[in-house]
């Protein structure tokens with residue numbers, strides 16, 4: 001029985017972390033967001049909604065400056081104030097912003113938003129369990145190995161999520177008649193912003209794989225779909 005105690009503790013810890021993270025995320029978003037009302041953007045999100053047989057897709061504005069889009073574990077889609085400002089100033093087009101919304105919808109539809117929260121707490125639990133076990137056998141570097149293993153697993157999971165969400169967005173944008181070009185042009189624009197600001201990448205890019213590779217993956221899809229149709 002005693003042998004299983006560390007594992008049991010790790011599971012309890014993971015559950016507690018999960019509920020706490022959910023609660024904290026939703027509280028932060030509720031306090032700093034409101035539904036986005038923009039007729040120009042609504043015309044585009046209504047086209048996405050029609051392709052999904054939905055009456056509309058509500059999008060919320062999150063009052064922070066970093067350029068980012070996110071999908072909450074409860075399924076709400078958020079665009080940051082900073083990202084919306086780029087649209088208002090004309091730096092980012094409505095179609096490009098719609099491509100971000102489609103990408104975040106992909107995270108929701110594919111269950112990433114909720115799973116990611118589980119991954120986060122799961123990673124913590126895994127780390128705790130590994131530290132308990134490895135720490136006993138390799139006293140000094142056990143913690144270091146445990147951290148590295150947990151981080152490696154997390155990075156691998158999130159990268160494949162991004163490609164899946166991109167593919168979902170590409171299919172949805174194609175069906176809605178908007179096409180894949182806005183996705184690609186936005187990646188290039190955000191990359192350019194990164195270059196001009198001495199390497200400070202927008203948050204939305206930092207949490208995602210390399211731009212070139214994402215564009216290449218989209219072009220693969222475009223090619224495959226062109227053959228099929």
Ligand SMILES: [Zn+2]
Nearest residue numbers: 103107162165
């Ligand atoms: Zn993403």
